[in-house]
Amino acid sequence: MHEPPRYPYLHVDVPERRAEEVAAELWDLGAEGLEERDATTLDRPEREGTITLVAYFPEDAEAKRVARAMKRRFPARVEYVVGDEWRDAWREHFKPARLGPRLVIRPSWETVRELPGDVVLTIDPGHAFGSGTHESTRLVLRELDRRIRGGERVLDVGCGSGILSVAALLLGASRARAVDVDPDAIEVTRDNARLNGVASRLDASTTDVARLRGHHDVVVANIEARVLVPLASAISARLAPGGCLVLSGILRGQEQEVRAAYPDLRLRLVPAEGEWVALVLQR
DSSP: OOOOOOOEEEEEEGGGHHHHHHHHHHHTOSSSSEEEETTTSSOOOOOEEEEEEEEEESSSSHHHHHHHHHHTSSOOOEEEEEEEHHHHHHGGGGOOOEEESSSSETTTTTTOOOTTOOOOEEEEOTTSSSOSHHHHHHHHOOOOOOHHHHHOEEEEESTTTTHHOOOHHTOOOSSEEOOEEEHHHHHHOOOOHHHOOOGGGEEOOOOGGGGOOOOOEEEEEOOOOHHTTHHHHHHHHHHHEEEEEEEEEEEETTTHHHHHTTTSSSEOOOOETEEEEEEEEOO
């Protein structure tokens, strides 16, 4: 009999203020996936004020090497997931939810009772970030529910699962363009567009946002502050006159830094949920 596969995951416990810095370091050291666990997630760190970074490394030796390096500064350990049942275990926690006056989100294996006027978004995250359960994603979805009225051209920067692009199209946008540096995210985005019957109106690619042309009525970017700041010029350039830009993935305390990177836009709203905030800007 063959032994089941073992997947190594490096767990690093870091202070909240160091989480972004250490997460970037783990990516640089070869992590192929990264999860943040805080007080709002199902698996919570044991110590208050701490974030657990869970990094996937394809090779056991590599995970152990990085663990040794991290232990010089933070508690770190390698844990293993045995077998493949874990791939579907998260499904039991992903349930239908209403995110706005019109927008209802559901995974493909769940059914919902629709009310008149409801827009039901069916989403399967796959290997890409974006199920609608994270606060930063919900903040943007609520803004799309409020602002999409029909015919808008939408740009989704760092699309992940494509949840924002697909939601905008279901709410009435005419066209959406989704970009991400991860080819897997593009495939998941296309799958979710097909699942919701909007694939013909969605263009998804790994094109660098700085190389895009044209203007969009609504631009959304749910990434994180350390990416939103250097991309500010490229993102802002794609916003049409009078258009709305929604930035998310911003922790409380980072909003001023991000806001300062977009000086040519007017701040209209700063919605917040938990430790996360979004900036709603207008040209």
